[in-house]
Amino acid sequence: MDSIDTRIIQMLRRNSRESFATIGKSVDLSAPAVGKRVKQLEEKGIILGYSLKLNHGKLGVSTKAIIELRIHQSSTIRTAHNQIFNYEEVQRCDRLTGEDRLSILAYFKNNANLITFIERISQYGVPKTSIILEE
Structure with a gap:
């Protein structure tokens, strides 16, 4: 895990539905590259799932x-x-x-x-x- 992965995780923690394109702009990667990193983080067990925030x-x-x-x-x-x-x-x-x-x-x-x-x-x-x- 590197600093880009850390920034991706931070963005997903704030909004787990953030688009890979938006995240990519923030970390200087393409949307597919962000998607690949997220998939790797899931496969490594770093990202365990996504949750729903309710009012x-x-x-x-x-x-x-x-x-x-x-x-x-x-x-x-x-x-x-x-x-x-x-x-x-x-x-x-x-x-x-x-x-x-x-x-x-x-x-x-x-x-x-x-x-x-x-x-x-x-x-x-x-x-x-x-x-x-x-x-």
Whole structure:
């Protein structure tokens, strides 16, 4: 990976749908050359995929929360992670170092849905919830 690859990655991080022609103008390469480099970055496993950024407010989301869940028993952390990660509201579910715990980023239509979610995940551990005020 060289400095051109780094610049290509930076542009794709800002806008993963940026055209290869636009990227090429920025890095002084042709669109096909940029496409070839991107394909190589994908094949090497450097670029793992592309994501979609949504306006959650327009989708009815009014409450965003980070929930740290301290797991009751070490033996249940993998099960808890797998179950919680698959809930519709969950955007991220990361296992943290230290005590067995998860950090969960989740979006809800309202506070009542957040409360229901907290009650569901409490079977796995003790939740500590922070509502996101601004992103």
